[in-house]
Amino acid sequence: MSESPNHNSVCLFSMKRMLLAAFAATALAGFIIAQPAPNAEKKGPETQLGQSMDKLNGAFRTLRRQVADASKNAESLALVATIRTEAVAAKKEIPLKAADIPAAERTAYVTKYQKGIDDLVTLIGRLELALKANDNAGAEKLVADMASAQKAGHDEFRKKKS
Ligand code: HEM
Incomplete structure (x- = not known):
């Protein structure tokens, strides 16, 4: 009993469909795995101090790009005002790293x-x-x-990411 050519082509057709389905399932699984876990989403700063530093950083980055350009001095002065506001706010906070400093040295560290x-x-x-x-x-x-002050400040006072 030989199989008809028609039967063969049906078999081939359903195999192709199965392969396609397997491929689609793998692609879908890969896509799902590639998604970040809900609470591993891009995190913002963890602390009030981090938030101030973030805002300061945004203004500072723009400032660095344009500080040489005298035609932008009015705009640069506005960025400087933001940087000052955030620096003053940052001074009121205590760095996260202070908790890792022995209690006897902590006050001096914060000072x-x-x-x-x-x-x-x-x-x-x-x-x-x-x-x-x-x-x-x-x-x-x-x-x-x-x-340079940023680098020195971060070396000494910013907790390393674990
Ligand atoms: C132009 C100057 C500076 C810039 C642009 C800057 C920028 C930043 C940025 C982007 C962060 C990360 C914020 C986050 O997403 O959590 C940060 C964190 C931090 N910065 Fe600065 N920073 C500057 C100067 C300083 C100085 C001078 C000090 C200390 C004397 C300092 C102490 C810290 C500390 C302690 C943190 C960690 C936040 C925490 O412990 O809660 N930064 N800074």
């Missing part, structure tokens, strides 16, 4: 953090004066100093 922010605010004041005087070369240097 040192506050001094770090004060130094940043001093640079912000000088930057404001430079921009008002249309001294863009001076302003550029101050922005570089702020970036």
Whole structure:
């Protein structure tokens, strides 16, 4: 009893369909797995201090791009105002990392953090004066100093991600 060519082509057809279905199921599974878990979604800052730093960062990034451009000094001064507001707010907070510091050293640690922010605010004041005087070369240097202050502040006071 030989199978008819018609039967063969039906078999081939249903195999193709099965393969297609398997492929679709695999693709769907892959897609589902690739989705982030609901609470692993892009997280914002965890703390009030983190939120202030985030806003400060947004203004600082724009400022860095345009600080040399004297035609944008009015706009740059507005960014500097935001940076100051957020730095002043940040000073009122306590870094997360303070909890990892031995209790006996914690107050001194927080005082040192506050001094770090004060130094940043001093640079912000000088930057404001430079921009008002249309001294863009001076302003550029101050922005570089702020970036150094950021690095030093983060090295000492920002908790490393675990
Ligand atoms: C131009 C200057 C600075 C910029 C642009 C900046 C930017 C940032 C950014 C983007 C974060 C992460 C926020 C988040 O999403 O959680 C952060 C966190 C942090 N920054 Fe800054 N930062 C600056 C200066 C400083 C200085 C001078 C200090 C300390 C003296 C400091 C201390 C911290 C700390 C402690 C955190 C972690 C937040 C927490 O512990 O809750 N930053 N900063």
